[in-house]
Amino acid sequence: MAQQARAIRTRQLILQSAASVFAERGYERTTIGEILARAGVTKGALYFHFASKEEVALGVLGAQMFDDPIPPQTLKVQELVDQGFLLAHRLQHDALVRASVALALDPGATGVNRAAPFRVWIDSIAEALTVAKERGELLPHVNPQDSAELFSAAFSGVQATSAVLCDRADLMHRVAVLVHHVMPSICTPGVLISLDVSMERAELLAAEYEAARRRSEENLTDSE
Amino acid sequence: MAQQARAIRTRQLILQSAASVFAERGYERTTIGEILARAGVTKGALYFHFASKEEVALGVLGAQMFDDPIPPQTLKVQELVDQGFLLAHRLQHDALVRASVALALDPGATGVNRAAPFRVWIDSIAEALTVAKERGELLPHVNPQDSAELFSAAFSGVQATSAVLCDRADLMHRVAVLVHHVMPSICTPGVLISLDVSMERAELLAAEYEAARRRSEENLTDSE
Numbered sequence: 098m099a100q101q102a103r104a105i106r107t108r109q110l111i112l113q114s115a116a117s118v119f120a121e122r123g124y125e126r127t128t129i130g131e132i133l134a135r136a137g138v139t140k141g142a143l144y145f146h147f148a149s150k151e152e153v154a155l156g157v158l159g160a161q162m163f164d165d166p167i168p169p170q171t172l173k174v175q176e177l178v179d180q181g182f183l184l185a186h187r188l189q190h191d192a193l194v195r196a197s198v199a200l201a202l203d204p205g206a207t208g209v210n211r212a213a214p215f216r217v218w219i220d221s222i223a224e225a226l227t228v229a230k231e232r233g234e235l236l237p238h239v240n241p242q243d244s245a246e247l248f249s250a251a252f253s254g255v256q257a258t259s260a261v262l263c264d265r266a267d268l269m270h271r272v273a274v275l276v277h278h279v280m281p282s283i284c285t286p287g288v289l290i291s292l293d294v295s296m297e298r299a300e301l302l303a304a305e306y307e308a309a310r311r312r313s314e315e316n317l318t319d320s321e
Numbered sequence: 322m323a324q325q326a327r328a329i330r331t332r333q334l335i336l337q338s339a340a341s342v343f344a345e346r347g348y349e350r351t352t353i354g355e356i357l358a359r360a361g362v363t364k365g366a367l368y369f370h371f372a373s374k375e376e377v378a379l380g381v382l383g384a385q386m387f388d389d390p391i392p393p394q395t396l397k398v399q400e401l402v403d404q405g406f407l408l409a410h411r412l413q414h415d416a417l418v419r420a421s422v423a424l425a426l427d428p429g430a431t432g433v434n435r436a437a438p439f440r441v442w443i444d445s446i447a448e449a450l451t452v453a454k455e456r457g458e459l460l461p462h463v464n465p466q467d468s469a470e471l472f473s474a475a476f477s478g479v480q481a482t483s484a485v486l487c488d489r490a491d492l493m494h495r496v497a498v499l500v501h502h503v504m505p506s507i508c509t510p511g512v513l514i515s516l517d518v519s520m521e522r523a524e525l526l527a528a529e530y531e532a533a534r535r536r537s538e539e540n541l542t543d544s545e
Contacts (some may be wrong), residue, residue, distance in 0.1 A: 201344070
């Protein structure tokens with residue numbers, strides 16, 4: 098177990114270091130040597146986790162995904178709202194998540210499959226919307242695939258705009274505004290009145306997420 | 322007149338050249354010398370139009386704006402839809418507009434006021450939505466400022482996602498999907514039924530825009 102915990106930490110350290118070098122120098126110009134120097138790990142340690150610079154980049158891109166599924170809610174569309182608030186929180190507080198999203202949107206990073214994280218998000222949202230539709234939460238005209246592509250793209254633009262205008266300080270508000278602008282177009286009225294899009298919920302979700310993250314970090318430390 | 326036409330063309334040439342160098346090398350690493358070499362103009366010609374590399378960048382950022390206002394429509398919200406379709410068309414067909422949007426979203430371009438084009442778009446949309454609300458086209462709860470920020474941000478993400486996934490081939494469809502997801506949340510039903518969000522309209526608008534652009538280019542040539 099101790100060995101596994103150390104491996105997880107080394108992998109995290111390499112990803113965080115790579116993310117900061119990518120952010121400073123751009124993906125294309127970054128060398129493996131620069132990542133090694135920043136992380137302070139050996140070449141062997143890096144190649145144990147990643148076969149190439151591109152694989153490191155794919156690891157960074159993957160960091161924007163959630164390790165654990167969102168807690169299930171009575172309304173499937175509430176889970177989507179919760180996911181939006183939580184991703185906003187992680188963008189505000191986790192440099193690796195910010196680097197992941199920046200890399201996905203960096204037109205200079207031509208050597209990496211930047212479409213991959215978009216596809217993962219879209220698939221996961223389309224799946225949730227399909228369930229929501231089966232449960233009768235959505236209006237009959239809704240096409241889960243189109244709506245999923247729109248949700249993912251609109252969120253991406255909302256976070257990028259908030260980053261440019263105010264370093265993401267107003268991101269939670271902007272996510273709430275997004276939800277207010279799309280949910281009435283796709284949900285039934287009975288669902289809309291039960292949906293919780295308040296800032297209080299956003300803060301509660303963020304606090305629970307941070308508590309779970311701390312517990313999982315303590316478990317890693319205990320096993321060493 | 323001949324001199325003015327030449328000046329307009331030189332300015333365009335410098336902006337197009339700068340845009341292509343920014344796209345290849347990133348804004349920070351680009352030198353004035355590289356822009357001169359690409360444009361094939363003298364230092365004097367460049368400094369006649371722009372005082373610094375930052376001013377060139379502001380010129381590139383400004384290229385995403387429309388030279389002429391959108392043709393007025395009976396419904397103010399139809400003008401917003403038309404603007405979305407036209408910007409999508411220009412992103413698909415004008416490298417300078419693409420470069421402008423890429424520069425606005427480039428986190429590496431720290432020396433430029435990247436917030437400026439976002440602010441111009443948001444202000445112009447907020448103005449249109451305020452008129453729409455005065456005319457009774459919008460539901461009573463709508464806050465034109467919040468909706469304008471959301472429209473601008475969502476469009477930005479929709480075009481960026483389409484760029485990553487398919488080089489903007491499906492951008493017109495995605496803009497229509499965006500309109501279908503936000504307008505029902507803010508417009509009155511009587512407005513919704515009259516709104517034209519068809520691909521036919523998008524194509525007609527694009528054809529009219531290209532015809533007007535060709536006429537204005539011919540006028541420039543005639544005056545030489």
